[in-house]
Structures are given as C-alpha cells and as structure tokens.
Amino acid sequence: MYQYTDFDRQFVRQRAAQYRDQLERNLAGQLSDDDFRPLRLQNGWYVQRHAPMLRVAVPYGELSSAQLRVLARIAREYDQPQAQVYQKAQSAQAKLGTVALPTGYAHFTTRQNLQYNWIALEQSADVMDLLASVDMHGIQTSGNCIRNITSDERAGIAVDEFADPRPFCEILRQWSTLHPEFAYLPRKFKIAVSGAREDRAATAWHDVGLRLRHDASGVLGFEVRVGGGMGRTPMIASTLRDFLPWNQILNYLEAVVRVYNRWGRRDNMYKARIKILVKAEGQRFADEVETEYQQILTLDGAPHTITQAELERVRNSFVPPERSKADALATPLTNAWSEGDKLEYIRWLKQNVAAHKDPELRAVTLSFKRLGYAPGDATAAQLDSSAALADRFSASEARVTHDQNLLLPWVRADQLPDLWQAARAVGLARSNIRLLTDMIACPGGDFCALANARSIPIAQAIAERYQDMDELHDLGEIDLHISGCINSCGHHHSGHIGVLGVDKDGREWYQVSLGGSDGSTLSGAALAGKVVGPSFEAAEVPDVIEAVLNAYRREREMGETFIATLRRVGIEAFKQAANSVRQPLTPELESR
Numbered sequence: 001m002y003q004y005t006d007f008d009r010q011f012v013r014q015r016a017a018q019y020r021d022q023l024e025r026n027l028a029g030q031l032s033d034d035d036f037r038p039l040r041l042q043n044g045w046y047v048q049r050h051a052p053m054l055r056v057a058v059p060y061g062e063l064s065s066a067q068l069r070v071l072a073r074i075a076r077e078y079d080q081p082q083a084q085v086y087q088k089a090q091s092a093q094a095k096l097g098t099v100a101l102p103t104g105y106a107h108f109t110t111r112q113n114l115q116y117n118w119i120a121l122e123q124s125a126d127v128m129d130l131l132a133s134v135d136m137h138g139i140q141t142s143g144n145c146i147r148n149i150t151s152d153e154r155a156g157i158a159v160d161e162f163a164d165p166r167p168f169c170e171i172l173r174q175w176s177t178l179h180p181e182f183a184y185l186p187r188k189f190k191i192a193v194s195g196a197r198e199d200r201a202a203t204a205w206h207d208v209g210l211r212l213r214h215d216a217s218g219v220l221g222f223e224v225r226v227g228g229g230m231g232r233t234p235m236i237a238s239t240l241r242d243f244l245p246w247n248q249i250l251n252y253l254e255a256v257v258r259v260y261n262r263w264g265r266r267d268n269m270y271k272a273r274i275k276i277l278v279k280a281e282g283q284r285f286a287d288e289v290e291t292e293y294q295q296i297l298t299l300d301g302a303p304h305t306i307t308q309a310e311l312e313r314v315r316n317s318f319v320p321p322e323r324s325k326a327d328a329l330a331t332p333l334t335n336a337w338s339e340g341d342k343l344e345y346i347r348w349l350k351q352n353v354a355a356h357k358d359p360e361l362r363a364v365t366l367s368f369k370r371l372g373y374a375p376g377d378a379t380a381a382q383l384d385s386s387a388a389l390a391d392r393f394s395a396s397e398a399r400v401t402h403d404q405n406l407l408l409p410w411v412r413a414d415q416l417p418d419l420w421q422a423a424r425a426v427g428l429a430r431s432n433i434r435l436l437t438d439m440i441a442c443p444g445g446d447f448c449a450l451a452n453a454r455s456i457p458i459a460q461a462i463a464e465r466y467q468d469m470d471e472l473h474d475l476g477e478i479d480l481h482i483s484g485c486i487n488s489c490g491h492h493h494s495g496h497i498g499v500l501g502v503d504k505d506g507r508e509w510y511q512v513s514l515g516g517s518d519g520s521t522l523s524g525a526a527l528a529g530k531v532v533g534p535s536f537e538a539a540e541v542p543d544v545i546e547a548v549l550n551a552y553r554r555e556r557e558m559g560e561t562f563i564a565t566l567r568r569v570g571i572e573a574f575k576q577a578a579n580s581v582r583q584p585l586t587p588e589l590e591s592r
Contacts, residue, residue, distance in 0.1 A: 185260065
C-alpha cells in the first residue's frame with residue numbers, strides 16, 4: 001500500500017482542522033448554511049433524505065486493517081441517529097411498508113469508496129479527526145471536481161496484468177487533489193485506471209478511462225478513452241489516444257480537463273458531463289484537446305511530465321509484502337469435513353478465489369452480499385472481522401471492489417482452508433461472487449433524496465428467492481445491477497439484467513433492461529442494456545427476474561452463460577418472458 005509521507009499526513013490533518021473551524025462557525029451562526037454547504041461537500045458531507053451522509057475516500061480501493069478498525073469504530077460509535085431523527089425516518093418508511101432502517105454500519109460503493117448514513121453533523125468534525133488519524137478523509141468525494149481515482153481490485157497481483165496501475169493512480173490522486181484550476185468543473189469528473197487484459201475497472205464507463213499497454217517496441221503507455229458515463233444519457237467513452245507514453249499522462253489529462261472546463265455546459269446540469277461535450281463536438285473536441293496538449297508541451301514546458309525518479313519513488317510503496325509465516329499448520333480438506341462442507345468449500349474456491357502473480361498466493365473475495373443486508377453494507381462487527389482476517393491472512397491489507405465486496409490480495413494458498421472457515425464463522429464466505437445474488441445496488445429511496453424508488457427492498461426480494469446455492473451455481477455468472485433513479489449509482493445500464501426505479505404519479509415503478517456490459521471478458525465490449533418494455537410494479541420485479549431466468553434455462557446450450565445465451569438468441573424471447581408476468585395497466589398509466 002502507498003505509505004503517506006509527513007507532507008501527506010500533515011495535509012490531511014490540517015484539512016480536518018480546517019473543517020472543524022468551518023463547522024463550529026456554522027453551528028454558532030457565524031457561517032450561513034448556504035456558505036457552509038460547498039465547504040462540507042468538498043469534504044464528503046451530504047445531507048440526504050433523513051440525515052447527513054459521509055462519503056469516505058478510499059483511493060483505488062486499498063485499505064489497511066488499521067483503517068478498517070477505525071471505520072468500524074465510526075460505524076459503532078457515530079452511525080447512530082438521534083432518536084427524533086430516526087423515529088421520523090421510521091415513520092416515513094412505515095408508510096411505504098418497508099423494513100427497519102439499519103444503523104451502525106458502513107456501505108461499500110461501486111467507486112471503491114465507503115459511506116455512512118446516520119452521523120450527526122454536530123459530530124462530523126470528530127469523525128474527520130478519526131479518519132485523519134489513519135490517513136483517511138472525504139476530500140473530493142463530492143462536488144464538481146476530479147473524484148476518487150478507481151482501479152482494478154487485483155491491481156499489482158493479477159496474472160493478466162501488463163503493468164501495475166496503482167503507482168499511476170497515486171500520482172493522479174496527488175495531481176488532482178485540490179487542483180486549483182479544476183475545483184469547480186461543469187460537473188463531477190471520474191477517472192478509472194486498469195493495467196490488465198481484463199477490464200475489471202469498467203474504464204469505458206468513465207469520464208476518462210486509462211488502460212496501460214505496451215506499444216510494438218515494448219514501451220509502456222496508456223490507451224486514453226474520454227466521454228463515458230451512465231445517467232440519463234448512457235455513453236461509452238471514445239478513444240482519443242491509442243497510445244500515450246506513460247510519462248505524459250498528467251500533461252495530457254491537464255489538456256482534456258482544461259478543454260472540458262472551458263466548453264462544458266454550465267447552463268444545464270443534465271448536459272454538463274464531459275460525455276455530452278464529446279458527443280456534441282466529436283472530432284472538434286479531440287482536435288482541441290490535441291492543440292491544448294501540444295501547447296502544454298511546447299509553450300508551457302510540459303510541467304507535469306512524470307520523471308522516472310518520481311515513478312520509482314511511488315512504486316516503492318507498492319512492493320509485495322514479505323510472505324508471512326503461518327501461525328499454525330493449515331487445516332487440510334480432510335474426511336473430518338462433512339460432504340456439505342466439502343462441496344461448499346470447492347464452490348468457494350471456484351467463485352471467491354482468484355489466481356495470483358505469485359503462484360504461492362491467491363486473491364480472495366469476502367462476500368458482502370448476505371440475506372438481510374443491503375448489497376455492500378458492512379456492520380461495525382463485520383468491519384472488525386474483516387480487519388482481523390486481513391491481519392491473519394493478507395498482510396493487513398484489503399481492497400474495496402467495484403462490485404461492493406472486499407478482496408484480500410495476499411492470501412497464502414496453503415491457508416485457504418483456514419481462511420474459508422474463519423470467514424464462514426463471521427458470515428463472509430458465501431460462494432456467490434459473480435453469481436445472481438452478488439448484485440450491485442445503490443442505497444436508493446430508503447436514504448437518497450435524489451432517488452425515485454427504493455433499491456434495497458427489490459434487492460432483498462430477489463435475494464430471498466434465490467438462496468438455494470445449487471440453483472445459483474446452476475444459473476452461473478450473471479451481473480444484476482439495481483439503481484433507484486436515473487443517476488445510475490447502481491450501474492443498471494451495464495448489468496446483464498438492469499433494474500431502474502422510476503416514479504409514476506408518486507408510486508414506485510421499475511424498468512428492466514437486458515444485455516448490458518461493463519466491458520469484462522465475460523460480458524464483452526461495454527454496452528448499455530435495452531429496456532424490455534413499460535415499467536413494472538415493485539411486487540412484479542422478482543417474478544420478472546424469474547421469468548427471464550427461466551427463459552435462459554430453456555434456451556441455453558451446454559455450458560453457456562446467461563449473457564452468451566441472450567446474445568445468441570436475441571432479446572425478444574427474454575422480453576416476451578418478462579412481459580408475460582405484467583399485470584394489466586390502467587389506460588392512464590399505460591399512456592405514461
């Protein structure tokens with residue numbers, strides 16, 4: 001992991017102190033709520049449907065066990081709403097007929113961050129101090145700026161990797177943090193970096209997607225794609241550079257963001273993302289970026305060229321840890337295990353354990369997709385348990401994944417049986433990674449003020465229906481993504497099956513789309529799914545999913561995945577299956 005320097009640490013702690021001063025002046029009435037709002041947002045503090053929400057930055061997903069324990073402490077001691085606030089929230093939920101709202105937990109997001117939903121604003125400065133004590137913060141997790149840099153959760157350990165993207169992610173983080181020119185962009189700006197053949201970072205769906213590769217002569221550089229995004233207008237990023245030398249990436253990104261800052265629309269927030277500018281201007285946008293880039297190189301003297309010495313300085317923070325000695329002999333798979341244990345362990349090896357660059361190590365995913373919890377939710381106890389597992393089995397390191405789980409990157413192969421048993425004891429060893437119940441979902445209308453509909457009850461209803469592990473493994477790998485509104489925080493566009501909450505006359509309805517892809521090898525090139533027809537009522541959604549999966553069972557060939565069958569057969573058979581469960585709509589609703 002990257003080790004903060006004295007400068008890094010001083011910067012984060014000064015930022016926390018600055019925020020405390022701003023908060024105290026706001027609470028004393030010396031700083032208006034309107035003036036305080038942009039200041040708290042710059043530090044990750046939103047005000048959501050019921051209470052403040054804090055988004056904590058986890059750059060490229062890496063967490064130490066010490067950081068996990070502090071995150072657990074925050075969940076335990078501070079993610080506890082005031083009684084009056086919680087009673088009001090529960091009253092609102094009761095009218096919707098939903099389950100109790102959880103407290104005392106954190107939520108892993110698809111952008112490798114972590115969120116809390118109940119921290120009182122009066123306590124927010126104390127929380128910022130706690131985060132700073134372990135080199136964490138909420139800087140630029142909100143606002144119209146360059147957000148958290150994301151990457152492949154297997155960065156530096158993947159067997160299909162051309163180059164480790166983490167040093168470049170860290171250099172990008174340092175360049176973009178409080179960048180004075182890019183503090184007030186037309187809209188938020190997201191960058192993802194991958195160094196592997198398999199695009200586990202979904203780079204094509206980002207404002208800027210960077211893929212490390214080598215040219216014909218073996219020189220390392222980046223493929224640069226610009227203008228991806230979901231939301232109201234889903235778009236796949238366009239390639240601006242097939243190959244850019246690695247040392248020029250900051251100069252080139254400076255040109256890209258500068259052109260966007262100059263010409264991006266500020267008159268309409270729905271058309272303010274860079275994807276709209278790229279789509280509208282096409283080659284003209286690419287030409288202007290190239291002109292700006294050449295000016296940076298020639299007239300400005302290429303001020304952000306990365307030197308070999310700087311790259312090596314940062315790389316030195318990402319050396320593999322020394323392989324730990326086992327505290328005890330690993331527990332072998334013996335006859336002492338029941339047949340059920342043996343089967344589940346073998347399934348866990350297949351779904352949750354990935355190969356590693358070091359043949360004696362493995363990368364292991366802890367599943368945070370459990371019945372009774374929203375996808376990505378982690379209680380304080382589970383965060384503490386994850387820290388203990390990281391200490392014992394993974395050199396005290398874990399990583400937040402794009403799919404809202406945690407990955408242990410440094411697990412000894414001979415300790416896999418021990419890890420499985422330890423993870424199972426704390427409820428984190430379910431062998432459902434990449435299967436139907438390993439779904440992505442945003443917090444939705446239960447918490448988010450922007451949402452049109454709830455995501456969590458839909459996710460829970462589907463999970464309850466598909467608890468049979470034999471059935472899940474028979475269905476195979478399926479990406480199910482659920483969003484509570486068109487902002488697409490649940491990435492419904494890229495799901496093999498996508499669910500989008502919409503509002504009709506104050507009621508919750510859901511659109512279902514099929515055939516999306518995040519750009520992985522399994523899914524094929526990045527692609528937005530196609531909506532199967534008019535929206536469904538909430539109670540119909542699990543039946544729709546079941547009908548679609550039954551169509552897959554009828555149509556599939558031996559060993560064929562859901563997405564492969566869908567693309568071979570075409571969407572029509574699946575569309576008919578989905579619409580077969582629809583209840584007749586009234587003429588008024590049909591017209592909408």
